[in-house]
Amino acid sequence: xxxxxxxxxxxxxxxxxxxxxxxxxxxxxxxxxxxxxxxxxxxxxxxxxxxxxxxxxxxxxxxxxxxxxxxxxxxxxxxxxxxxxxxxxxxxxxxxxxxxxxxxxxxxxxxxxxxxxxxxxxxxxxxxxxxxxxxxxxxxxxxxxxxxxxxxxxxxxxxxxxxxxxxxxxxxxxxxxxxxxxxxxxxxxxxxxxxxxxxxxxxxxxxxxxxxxxxxxxxxxxxxxxxxxxxxxxxxxxxxxxxxxxxxxxxxxxxxxxxxxxxxxxxxxxxxxxxxxxxxxxxxxxxxxxxxxxxxxxxxxxxxxxxxxxxxxxxxxxxxxxxxxxxxxxxxxxxxxxxxxxxxxxxxxxxxxxxxxxxxxxxxxxxxxxxxxxxxxxxxxxxxxxxxxxxxxxxxxxxxxxxxxxxxxxxxxxxxxxxxxxxxxxxxxxxxxxxxxxxxxxxxxxxxxxxxxxxxxxxxxxxxxxxxxxxxxxxxxxxxxxxxxxxxxxxxxxxxxxxxxxxxxxxxxxxxxxxxxxxxxxxxxxxxxxxxxxxxxxxxxxxxxxxxxxxxxxxxxxxxxxxxxxxxxxxxxxxxxxxxxxxxxxxxxxxxxxxxxxxxxxxxxxxxxxxxxxxxxxxxxxxxxxxxxxxxxxxxxxxxxxxxxxxxxxxxxxxxxxxxxxxxxxxxxxxxxxxxxxxxxxxxxxxxxxxxxxxxxxxxxxxxxxxxxxxxxxxxxxxxxxxxxxxxxxxxxxxxxxxxxxxxxxxxxxxxxxxxx
Numbered sequence: 066x067x068x069x070x071x072x073x074x075x076x077x078x079x080x081x082x083x084x085x086x087x088x089x090x091x092x093x094x095x096x097x098x099x100x101x102x103x104x105x106x107x108x109x110x111x112x113x114x115x116x117x118x119x120x121x122x123x124x125x126x127x128x129x130x131x132x133x134x135x136x137x138x139x140x141x142x143x144x145x146x147x148x149x150x151x152x153x154x155x156x157x158x159x160x161x162x163x164x165x166x167x168x169x170x171x172x173x174x175x176x177x178x179x180x181x182x183x184x185x186x187x188x189x190x191x192x193x194x195x196x197x198x199x200x201x202x203x204x205x206x207x208x209x210x211x212x213x214x215x216x217x218x219x220x221x222x223x224x225x226x227x228x229x230x231x232x233x234x235x236x237x238x239x240x241x242x243x244x245x246x247x248x249x250x251x252x253x254x255x256x257x258x259x260x261x262x263x264x265x266x267x268x269x270x271x272x273x274x275x276x277x278x279x280x281x282x283x284x285x286x287x288x289x290x291x292x293x294x295x296x297x298x299x300x301x302x303x304x305x306x307x308x309x310x311x312x313x314x315x316x317x318x319x320x321x322x323x324x325x326x327x328x329x330x331x332x333x334x335x336x337x338x339x340x341x342x343x344x345x346x347x348x349x350x351x352x353x354x355x356x357x358x359x360x361x362x363x364x365x366x367x368x369x370x371x372x373x374x375x376x377x378x379x380x381x382x383x384x385x386x387x388x389x390x391x392x393x394x395x396x397x398x399x400x401x402x403x404x405x406x407x408x409x410x411x412x413x414x415x416x417x418x419x420x421x422x423x424x425x426x427x428x429x430x431x432x433x434x435x436x437x438x439x440x441x442x443x444x445x446x447x448x449x450x451x452x453x454x455x456x457x458x459x460x461x462x463x464x465x466x467x468x469x470x471x472x473x474x475x476x477x478x479x480x481x482x483x484x485x486x487x488x489x490x491x492x493x494x495x496x497x498x499x500x501x502x503x504x505x506x507x508x509x510x511x512x513x514x515x516x517x518x519x520x521x522x523x524x525x526x527x528x529x530x531x532x533x534x535x536x537x538x539x540x541x542x543x544x545x546x547x548x549x550x551x552x553x554x555x556x557x558x559x560x561x562x563x564x565x566x567x568x569x570x571x572x573x574x575x576x577x578x579x580x581x582x583x584x585x586x587x588x589x590x591x592x593x594x595x596x597x598x599x600x601x602x603x604x605x606x607x608x609x610x611x612x613x614x615x616x617x618x619x620x621x622x623x624x625x626x627x628x629x630x631x632x633x634x635x636x637x638x639x640x641x642x643x644x645x646x647x648x649x650x651x652x653x654x655x656x657x658x659x660x661x662x663x664x665x666x667x668x669x670x671x672x673x674x675x676x677x678x679x680x681x682x683x684x685x686x687x688x689x690x691x692x693x694x695x696x697x698x699x700x701x702x703x704x705x706x707x708x709x710x711x712x713x714x715x716x717x718x719x720x721x722x723x724x725x726x727x728x729x730x731x732x733x734x735x736x737x738x739x740x741x742x743x744x745x746x747x748x749x750x751x752x753x754x755x756x757x758x759x760x761x762x763x764x765x766x767x768x769x770x771x772x773x774x775x776x777x778x779x780x781x782x783x784x785x786x787x788x789x790x791x792x793x794x795x796x797x798x799x800x801x802x803x804x805x806x807x808x809x810x811x812x813x814x815x816x817x818x819x820x821x822x
Contacts, residue, residue: 188237738769
C-alpha cells in the first residue's frame with residue numbers, strides 16, 4: 066500500500082506544476098490506461114499515479130470553472146453574502162472573506178471596503194454593492210503568488226465595496242457566535258501585543274492581528290508554523306487529550322477498554338479545536354490527518370508509521386486534492402517523514418542517572434532539529450527563499466512549551482466558562498505568559514546577526530547543491546560521503562546568481578501594478594529606479610515586490626536609489642526600502658519627506674560602472690510634479706536604455722531642443738503610456754527597438770492609451786507591458802546589443818494564472 070499511496074501523491078504533484086491543465090480527451094485516455102493497469106498487480110502502482118494525476122486535474126479544473134465569469138469582470142453587482150472569517154481592519158480599509166449563494170458569483174469572494182462606515186462581524190449577512198474582478202496579481206521572481214493563493218483557498222473573485230447594508234433577521238451560526246465570544250473574551254482579558262495576537266491565531270485561527278514585522282521575526286527564526294493552526298497544533302491537542310483521558314479514565318473506570326475511549330475522545334477534541342478555528346482548509350486537513358492516524362490505532366491493524374503517514378496523505382488528497390498546493394501540506398507530511406527517518410536511524414546510548422538521561426534527551430532533540438533543517442532545506446529554499454539556521458534552537462525551546470503549556474492552556478481556557486470562567490481566565494493568562502516568553506526568545510534570536518539567511522534563486526549547479534543536504538537525512542550513519550551534505554548546505558547559503566559581464570547591464574522592470582520600479586545591475590553595482598506604489602492599508606510594493614526580488618538575485622545593498630519624483634506610484638515604497646536595505650546614495654527629482662542625505666537629480670550628473678555609462682538628462686532646474694522626473698540614460702557601448710519616469714510632452718520638447726536625445730535601444734514609455742506623453746517627435750527621435758510600459762492590469766486610467774500604442778508601434782518599436790508580461794528582464798551589451806531575458810508571467814506560468822481577457 067505504501068508504494069501505491071506515494072505514487073498517487075507523486076501523480077498529483079506532477080499535475081500541480083503544469084503550466085496548463087490537460088484537456089478532457091487526454092484525461093479520458095489516462096483514465097482508460099489506469100483501468101487497464103489495475104488489472105495486474107505489477108502495474109497497480111502506475112494506476113495509482115495516474116489516478117492521483119487525474120483526480121488533481123479534475124479538482125483543479127472544477128476550481129477554475131468556479132471563478133467569476135469573464136463577462137462580469139469589473140462590473141458592479143449587488144448581492145447578499147455572509148462574512149465567514151474575522152474581518153481584517155487596517156488604515157482606511159477592511160478586508161472581508163464572504164460566502165454567497167448568488168448564482169452569478171463564485172461561492173467565496175475576497176472584498177476590500179475602503180473608508181467603511183461600519184465594521185462587519187463574523188457570521189453577519191450584508192447586502193453589498195461591489196465592483197468584482199477575476200483573480201489577478203502581480204508576477205515577479207521571489208514575489209508572492211496572489212493568484213495561486215486565491216486558487217488554493219477557492220476564492221473565485223475579488224472586488225471592492227461601493228456600498229453595504231447589514232441584513233436584519235439573519236445572523237451567525239452557533240459556531241460563529243462561539244468563535245466571536247471567544248475572540249472578545251481574549252481581547253477583553255489580555256493586553257494588546259504580539260502575544261495576544263499569537264494566542265488568537267493559535268486558539269481561533271484568526272491571524273489578522275499579527276503584524277508584518279512579527280511575521281518577519283517568525284520567519285527569521287523558523288517559528289511561523291507555530292503561529293497558525295496546523296497538524297502540529299491539532300495533533301498536540303489530540304495527543305494531550307489522549308494521555309489525560311487515559312490517565313483519568315484509568316483511575317475512574319479501571320475496567321473496560323480505556324485506550325479506545327481515550328482515542329475516540331482525542332478525535333472529538335481535535336474536531337472541537339478545528340471547529341473553533343472556523344474549519345478553515347488547514348484545520349480541516351489537520352483534523353483529517355489526526356482522524357486517519359487515530360483510526361489505524363483503533364483498527365489494531367499492524368502498520369508501520371511510514372505506511373500510516375502515506376495513507377493519511379492519500380486520504381487528505383482524496384478529500385481535498387488542492388491541499389497539495391499548500392506549503393502546509395508539504396511542511397506537515399515532510400516534517401513527520403523526516404522525524405520518522407531520524408528515529409529509525411537513532412542509536413540508543415543508555416547510561417544510568419538523571420543527568421545522563423537529560424543530556425541524552427537534549428542531544429536527541431538537537432539531532433531531530435538538525436534533521437529537519439537539512440531535510441526540509443530544498444522545500445524552504447524554493448518556497449520561502451530563506452533558511453533559518455537558528456530554527457533548531459528556537460524550536461527546541463518553543464515546541465516543548467507549546468506542547469505542554471500553550472496549546473492545552475489555550476483550549477482549556479476557552480472551554481471553561483460559566484462557574485468555571487475564573488479558572489478558564491487563569492488558563493488563558495498562563496497561555497499568554499508562555500507566549501510572551503516564546504516571543505522574548507524569538508525577538509532575541511531574530512536580533513542576532515544573520516539570524517535568517519535569505520537565499521538567492523537557485524540555478525544550474527546550485528539546484529544540485531540544494532538537493533544534496535537531504536542525503537544526510539536519508540543515508541545511514543557511517544555511509545561514505547554522507548557528511549558532504551553539510552558542505553552542500555554551506556554552498557547553498559553562499560550561492561549568488563551570476564551577474565552580467567563587464568560592459569553589460571541587466572535591466573529588470575518589475576511588475577508593481579500601476580507604478581514603476583526598475584532594477585539596473587552591472588558587474589559589481591546595483592541601481593534602483595523608483596520603488597513602486599504604496600498601498601492603502603499600510604504596505605507597499607517595496608515590501609511585497611522589490612525587496613523579495615532583490616533577495617532572489619542575491620542583492621543585499623543598493624549603490625544608488627533614484628526616485629524620479631514624489632508621486633505615490635513611484636515613491637510609495639521609499640520608507641520600506643530604506644528601512645530594510647542599505648542604500649549608499651539617494652537621488653530624487655523632488656524633495657522626499659523624511660529621507661536624509663538625498664541629493665537632487667540634475668542634468669550633467671554622470672558616472673561609470675563596470676564599463677557602462679550613466680548620464681542624467683533632466684531636470685535642469687528644480688520643479689514639481691511629473692515634469693520633475695529624473696531622466697536617466699544608460700549606455701553600454703552604444704546600446705542605450707532611457708528611463709523617463711513620468712515626463713510629459715513639454716519636457717520631451719525641451720530634451721529635443723537641447724539635442725540631448727539620440728537613438729535609444731530600449732525606452733521606458735513615459736508616464737505609463739499616458740496621452741500627455743510620447744509625442745510624435747520624441748518617439749521618432751528615439752527610434753527604440755523596445756518600449757516597456759509599466760502599468761497595472763486594466764487600470765482605471767486606461768494606460769497605455771490606444772493612440773500612444775499606435776504611435777510607438779508605427780515607429781517600429783516593440784511594446785512590452787508588465788500588466789501582461791509580469792516582470793520583464795533585458796540585457797544590454799556593447800557587443801551583443803539588446804536581449805530579452807524573460808517575461809516572468811509567461812515564463813513561470815502555472816495553470817491557475819489567468820490569460821488576458
